[in-house]
Amino acid sequence: MSAPTAILQMLCPDQPGLVRELSGWVAANGGNIVHADHHSDQGAGLFLSRIEWQLEGFGLPREAICPTAQALAERLGGEYKVTFSDDRPPVAIFVSKQDHCLLDLLWRVRTGELPMRVPLVIANHPDLGSIAEEFGAHFEYVPISAVNREEAEARHLALLAEHRIELVVLAKYMQVLTPQFLASFDPPDAFHRVINIHHSFLPAFKGAQPYHRAWERGVKLIGATAHYVTEELDGGPIIAQSTVGVGHRDEVDDLIRKGRDTERLALARAVRLHLKHQVMVYRGRTAVFE
Known part of the structure; x- marks a missing residue:
């Protein structure tokens, strides 16, 4: 089994600098991004993002990732979800x-x-x-x-x-x-x-x-x-x-x-x-x- 990763999904109003904002949040906490996908629906003014990064070496413990991401989503006025690749729901x-x-x-x-x-x-x-x-x-x-x-x-x-x-x-x-x-x-x-x-x-x-x-x-x-x-x-x-x-x-x-x-x-x-x-x-x- 591959090393576990964290996944952030974010849906928020579109605005300049969102890719930098989200990837920068991961990088600022020492995360190594392995997948990053984004979509801007200009007609709806919405931005969708999925970023996945390695948990090994990440500066936040698992239990702190979700509340930190929530604060990020509130600042961007969006909805978010944090999950982990080794979850078996x-x-x-x-x-x-x-x-x-x-x-x-x-x-x-x-x-x-x-x-x-x-x-x-x-x-x-x-x-x-x-x-x-x-x-x-x-x-x-x-x-x-x-x-x-x-x-x-x-x-x-x-x-x-x-x-x-x-x-x-x-x-x-x-x-x-x-x-x-x-x-x-x-x-x-x-x-x-x-x-x-x-x-x-x-x-x-x-x-x-x-x-x-x-x-x-x-x-x-x-x-x-x-x-x-x-x-x-x-x-x-x-x-x-x-x-x-x-x-x-x-x-x-x-x-x-x-x-x-x-x-x-x-x-x-x-x-x-x-x-x-x-x-x-x-x-x-x-x-x-x-």
Whole structure:
């Protein structure tokens, strides 16, 4: 494992000298910068920055970095986040009956590709309990319907708090999260905490049965989109997308089969980018620093 690093993400009003200000703050404390990415959106008057530096030799202890960065963000009038490359945040995966995205994520965690822990899997059907338990995750079956949605989401929030979950991944959960749930777990700012995989190349074919509608339109490409969840159905900021070609001989079942591969790839890539703190949200869209 490589030596641990610290990562500062900053979103603030654009003004001259910000690169010097932020990199100078790291350098003034003896930090050796290994990655630095910046983006200026002149139309919005916003500046986005991701700076990563080695912790070895840095003049501030870990516990002092965040409050010092907060003071810097307040001076710049911005939002900030400090994280560390050796963190392994606890993540909850929400599922329904389909297992391909769940299996793919858990396998990538086991092999070390995704730097996270999965202590909790929540499902609205009992079918995938054995898979979660095989990978050491607690499985919680919480049936949900229009009748009991408020009660079920209260149970979800209690489980997320109990396991100190930092990120929720909707891996083919096939349910819409309410604004009340999102306001409680994921208050709006530049750093979102819920990722969903939608089985179409958004913004095309939002909502239910996108493969059926894509087949009816005779499209030649289908795709999957991993995005942050907002109150707008399938309208959250896009993190990653994947596509595959289809032909005139393909039926709906062929699109669904091919689509599963794009779903796995797009979701895994989006989760990894999030865990590596390479994604920032602004103006309803994302900047992805790769």
